[in-house]
Amino acid sequence: MAKKSVWSDNRFWQRSAGWVTGVASVLLMWLTFDTIPQITLGTDADLENGVTKRVPGPTVINYKITYEMDKKRHHEVPVIGGANAEGKSSFQEKEKFFGRDDWSEEEARALLRLGKLGSQAKNCMNCHTLLGNGAYYAPDLTKAWLDPAWGPNGPMQAMTGKNTKEEAMAEFLQFPSQYPTHARMMPNLGITAEEAKGLVAFLKHMSSIDTNGFPRNFGKIEGAVHGK
Amino acid sequence: MANSHLKYESKKLATWYFTFAAIIFGAQLLFGLVAAIQYVMPSFMFEVVDFSVARMIHINALVVWMVFAMFGSVYWLLPDETGIETVGVGIGKLLFWAFAAAIVVVVLVYLFIQVGPADETTIWFIHEGREYIEAPRWADFAIVVVALGFVANLYMTGIKGNRSGIVTVLMADMIAFSGLYLTGMFYTDNISMDQFWWWWVIHLWVEATWEVFVGALAAYGLITMIGAHRKVVEMWLWIEVAMLFGSGILGMGHHYFWIGTPEYWWEIGALFSALEPLPLVAMFIHVLYDWGKMQGQEDAKGLEQSVITNKPAFTWFILNAFGNFLGAGIWGFFHTLPQVNLYTHGTQFTSAHGHLAFFGAYATILIGMMYLGVQGKNGIKIMRHTKSSIWATSMIFGGVLGMTMALTIAGYADFIISRAQWGATWEGYFAGQSGVWYLQGMNWRLIMGVVTFIGFLFLVKDLLSTGRAAHHER
Ligand code: HEM
Numbered sequence A: 001m002a003k004k005s006v007w008s009d010n011r012f013w014q015r016s017a018g019w020v021t022g023v024a025s026v027l028l029m030w031l032t033f034d035t036i037p038q039i040t041l042g043t044d045a046d047l048e049n050g051v052t053k054r055v056p057g058p059t060v061i062n063y064k065i066t067y068e069m070d071k072k073r074h075h076e077v078p079v080i081g082g083a084n085a086e087g088k089s090s091f092q093e094k095e096k097f098f099g100r101d102d103w104s105e106e107e108a109r110a111l112l113r114l115g116k117l118g119s120q121a122k123n124c125m126n127c128h129t130l131l132g133n134g135a136y137y138a139p140d141l142t143k144a145w146l147d148p149a150w151g152p153n154g155p156m157q158a159m160t161g162k163n164t165k166e167e168a169m170a171e172f173l174q175f176p177s178q179y180p181t182h183a184r185m186m187p188n189l190g191i192t193a194e195e196a197k198g199l200v201a202f203l204k205h206m207s208s209i210d211t212n213g214f215p216r217n218f219g220k221i222e223g224a225v226h227g228k
Numbered sequence B: 001m002a003n004s005h006l007k008y009e010s011k012k013l014a015t016w017y018f019t020f021a022a023i024i025f026g027a028q029l030l031f032g033l034v035a036a037i038q039y040v041m042p043s044f045m046f047e048v049v050d051f052s053v054a055r056m057i058h059i060n061a062l063v064v065w066m067v068f069a070m071f072g073s074v075y076w077l078l079p080d081e082t083g084i085e086t087v088g089v090g091i092g093k094l095l096f097w098a099f100a101a102a103i104v105v106v107v108l109v110y111l112f113i114q115v116g117p118a119d120e121t122t123i124w125f126i127h128e129g130r131e132y133i134e135a136p137r138w139a140d141f142a143i144v145v146v147a148l149g150f151v152a153n154l155y156m157t158g159i160k161g162n163r164s165g166i167v168t169v170l171m172a173d174m175i176a177f178s179g180l181y182l183t184g185m186f187y188t189d190n191i192s193m194d195q196f197w198w199w200w201v202i203h204l205w206v207e208a209t210w211e212v213f214v215g216a217l218a219a220y221g222l223i224t225m226i227g228a229h230r231k232v233v234e235m236w237l238w239i240e241v242a243m244l245f246g247s248g249i250l251g252m253g254h255h256y257f258w259i260g261t262p263e264y265w266w267e268i269g270a271l272f273s274a275l276e277p278l279p280l281v282a283m284f285i286h287v288l289y290d291w292g293k294m295q296g297q298e299d300a301k302g303l304e305q306s307v308i309t310n311k312p313a314f315t316w317f318i319l320n321a322f323g324n325f326l327g328a329g330i331w332g333f334f335h336t337l338p339q340v341n342l343y344t345h346g347t348q349f350t351s352a353h354g355h356l357a358f359f360g361a362y363a364t365i366l367i368g369m370m371y372l373g374v375q376g377k378n379g380i381k382i383m384r385h386t387k388s389s390i391w392a393t394s395m396i397f398g399g400v401l402g403m404t405m406a407l408t409i410a411g412y413a414d415f416i417i418s419r420a421q422w423g424a425t426w427e428g429y430f431a432g433q434s435g436v437w438y439l440q441g442m443n444w445r446l447i448m449g450v451v452t453f454i455g456f457l458f459l460v461k462d463l464l465s466t467g468r469a470a471h472h473e474r
């Protein structure tokens, strides 16, 4: 009889499976402990002190946000409060949000909370993608705040009869099927004026998250297809 | 349910689970059709049953029927593996009714209440608005109780009876499966943190614990349906467990490229998720190899008969081995490198993969288990195909493959136009949606969805009637 080989021994493979799984799980937990602090919500003090966070604090709604190419990282990153000489966030330039640029930490936090809860309660994710995850029936919302469609040259402010981005968005969210842009429309979800404000804050905050360059070239290409 | 052929209460309970799963599967397909019609005709049921509602029911029903069929599969195979009646099967029956009732209430609330105010009551009582695990918090707790009871039964039975390799794998796997659900049960204002943990449920289910579950089911199927040797099958199973967990656990990095998480996930996600197809190839080869080997031995004896004791079930097991490899392995690999995923992330391409993977890896083998249930319940020794089972198999598999092709073509048009050319804005999104390839893809998806649904009707007819057919060997 041939000598019994370890390669055909079930105990050996059972132990190997245990070890491989154990090592992979431990690595995952270790990486998780590294990642969690990096994606924890920043604070107002961070913004005031010029500390860049991957997920800035809620008072980021007081600042101007843009999405610029980072020379070192070779992709776009959110730039908060205007860029400094190296092209990084300078946290200087403020921007009024519903008429104010002095939302306190508590107020901004409450607004963000209302918006995040609203995004779940209204089921945004089952039509849109957020950070690229969700459904594909409607545009990605990751950088919706920065979408040229809502800017001064886009159609949405004129359509909703509002003069600022945030008001135009809030108006649209409350009465979406009154402002159709395509045959495929957003339905009325019973969003109140207050909830709409929260949702816009949530969107503005989401646009400030460092998503490693996703989506690429956002808002940079105009009319590339039809040469408009 | 008076089924004289089932000796074990555990197996009776399994048939309840299978029955409920099949009903929810039907609901899944119906609401998928509603959503697919809305792509082609946006006014369809607008502000009555909106896309978000239809899709929520479609994908939540998908998860639920699969979990039901998985629980049912365990209750089915436990007596065969352990040689004893399942411990606590009485409680198992109670939990079944609690689970089924909870699901019915949840779905009715989705359908008739749909949305709530932006506060925690909505999350507790209507839905959580996080795809696949939308169930409201009260139902989460109900599910945890049911899962705990299920895992307890499995453990008590495994400890008391003969603990085979398959049962050992299931014991380890099901506790991880249930435990992971907890990581999706909290609220946070931080969308990055939210999605970080959300993937612990979704990814570590479908690309780790559920895959291992399928490995165990396939092993059981090979032993019961073609008489493969347990020792060989269980050795393969352990190798598969090592490969699946070894790649799948850290493969989770492929969902951490763009949600706010640090850059190192690019490398980790790319490396480990690129390895994920390997165990799927191994599983495919394993199933075919064992089949060929057993049939070859039979042929060598000069016996001109098939070794397969349940043709329709085995067909679905083979389709599982193939579909898993194709949908998860090939379609998954297509978009798993960050350089590609930067553009395909969250497009119809994702949907193409999602369909073929869920179907190929899970729907197939669970339908196979339902056929094993019908066979056992009717005391059939050798179960053969019927006309309906052949129609069902080809229309469902062909239909889903067709939908996947349509979505893949639409997906290319989608991400090249809306992402690569237009930079993902609102306008770019709709430019992508109006491409000719895209529009035709959506039409074909709907057509193929209808084919799938007709196949499902054949499947139901067959499951209900084949037990009485005369051409099986009893
Ligand atoms: C009658 C057949 C079906 C039709 C018409 C259909 C239609 C749809 C539609 C319209 C969506 C929404 C996609 C989006 O957000 O844009 C969807 C999502 C989904 N369906 Fe189906 N479906 C069908 C069958 C199935 C089957 C058999 C499975 C799996 C077993 C499945 C699994 C999924 C999954 C996993 C998603 C989410 C995909 C993602 O987000 O990437 N569907 N389906």
Ligand code: HEM
Pocket (backbone or CB within 6 Å): A132, A133, A134, B131, B206, B207, B211, B254, B255, B273, B274, B276, B277, B324, B327, B328, B329, B331, B332, B333, B335, B336, B337, B341, B344, B345, B346, B347, B350, B353, B354, B355, B357, B358, B361, B362
């Ligand atoms: C049976 C196993 C699998 C199932 C059921 C499955 C299912 C899914 C589903 C439903 C999604 C979409 C999630 C959403 O709605 O946002 C998804 C995403 C993804 N899957 Fe899988 N998958 C499986 C295996 C794999 C494998 C083996 C790979 C890689 C080799 C893979 C790579 C990916 C990637 C990269 C994404 C992200 C797509 C995006 O960025 O939009 N999957 N998977």
Ligand SMILES: [Fe+2]
Pocket (backbone or CB within 6 Å): B203, B207, B251, B252, B254, B255
């Ligand atoms: Fe994954």
